[in-house]
Amino acid sequence: MAAAFIAAVPVAQAEMLEVIGTVYPIQEPDLMEAMQNRMAKMQESGEMDKLRKEYQEKMKGLVNEPPVAKQLSRTNEPRTFYYDPTLIVPYNVLDHKGDVLVPAGTRLNPLDTVSLNGALVFFNSADEQQMNYVRQYIKGAKQGSRLILVAGRTFDTMKALDHRVFFDQGAALIKKFGIEQVPAIVVQDGRRLRIDEVVPE
Structure with a gap:
């Protein structure tokens, strides 16, 4: 049976195929x-x-001239309000031994240890009326003021005022303090910050 099966299987024949066309080596660009x-x-x-x-x-x-994150109008109605920087610790703060250093619920005020020397002056230097106000303010300031732009050109403002200028990137500070109009003056008042939105004159 095996011999008959083998005899019935056709014999495969191999043959060489001719090359059709020119063969080029594969080259990938470096x-x-x-x-x-x-x-x-x-x-x-x-x-x-x-x-x-x-x-x-x-x-x-x-x-x-960084992008302006929040548009603020020039102050039309003066406003005074306060910002309390007190923080409430949400959980127990432990030392390396696991002992409680600061219990959860503790109220911490950074103004108890660090004072705000001088004022923070927020303004838009693209508004000439605000620029004039800031010029007069820094001339009469008893302590050094930190000038903080909410809009305008930083280098041009520094040159015009002959004073170092910062920019409130992402409107982080005006959002934190709740400032809605400029110019606005932030000063320390005890354990709080007093914020005055003033009409530039």
């Missing part, structure tokens, strides 16, 4: 070499210098 060639061409054409200058100007513009 990515790094392609990038270097592209960079060299951009350098030669001056395109690289152009892109570099455009990027530098863009960064300089963002530093000088």
